[in-house]
């Protein structure tokens with residue numbers, strides 16, 4: 001019986017897994033540089049947390065959650081996203097009672113029962129950040145900068161930042177009234193009307209051509225912002241200008257969660273086809289209190305690691321030698337020589353170089369030199385050294401640069417300075 005991975009999961013095996021590690025690190029790096037702290041949270045939570053946190057009107061909660069009963073009869077769900085879990089942990093551990101803002105980042109696997117296609121998986125990976133406890137628009141700009149900077153550090157260029165504001169409760173309530181009035185002029189089917197009732201904004205997200213056409217004249221929230229919301233959003237835009245971050249205002253941007261308020265955004269890559277959102281996020285000023293915590297605002301984003309890899313590959317910006325060794329060291333096996341001695345010496349040299357931060361692969365077993373050279377070549381190592389009786393007694397080795405085939409004579413003790 002041959003087993004296969006479950007349908008629609010993404011997995012990374014060598015050599016591509018080195019790209020995964022690289023991209024994930026790059027996505028976390030700006031957040032670390034701004035003092036965000038790492039969080040590692042469970043991949044499953046109480047189902048109620050997501051029903052409440054993510055929202056009953058969303059596709060995620062109605063169709064896409066992996067929910068099951070555990071052995072104790074509790075309803076458990078594999079996390080479809082990170083924000084609700086972070087809120088739960090912040091409240092449970094009282095982080096919100098310490099220094100504000102609470103600034104955290106996280107990375108891991110998330111689960112949504114979506115129809116699999118390129119860039120859309122049932123288990124996928126995100127890096128995310130959350131900043132909790134500040135209304136200052138400066139933090140909105142910082143949060144957006146942290147994502148933008150991560151993409152730029154990887155070398156990704158062909159994306160745009162789409163941005164809008166969903167305003168505060170007062171603005172949304174004003175808009176909601178107008179939107180519901182507008183819906184009365186449309187001939188909505190029962191299911192759509194039911195969705196509109198749960199969250200009227202959802203219909204902006206409807207991908208059916210007739211709905212897109214019908215929504216063309218729908219009133220947009222951006223036109224209903226009160227002074228406070230408008231001024232907050234304008235300040236965010238000013239800061240983004242100061243940071244030289246380009247954006248497109250998209251008043252019809254709707255994200256797949258009910259928790260968003262105020263600044264809301266998405267990073268859209270132009271070379272990925274249908275699954276083009278490489279990251280997205282926004283403010284969620286009521287989420288914490290809805291989950292039983294203090295009335296603190298928050299903002300954050302999630303970036304798809306899988307899609308960022310696809311984007312980086314489309315733009316050919318991934319470094320070529322990721323994960324390859326600096327040196328491949330071959331203890332020379334001869335028919336009559338003292339092989340053990342040479343292997344021990346090779347091990348010592350490898351240990352010393354590794355402890356100095358070099359990546360060193362050893363040739364194992366008693367393969368002939370030709371086979372070992374082939375292995376060295378396949379490994380992608382930058383340099384190769386063959387260590388035999390002569391080299392050991394003279395203390396001098398031939399250092400071969402694999403890309404050019406050139407060799408140079410180097411003292412063993414001086415290898416560290418030459419690789």
Ligand code: HAM
Nearest residue numbers: 081082120121124277278279280281282300301302304
């Ligand atoms: P999201 O937009 O649902 O936001 O997900 C963030 C990113 O995860 C997406 O832009 C996309 O790149 C990636 N992603 C989502 N679903 C899939 C999938 N099925 N396969 C591959 N990649 C996927 C959130 O999850 C929010 N928690 C972000 C947030 C944090 N908002 C505030 N704080």
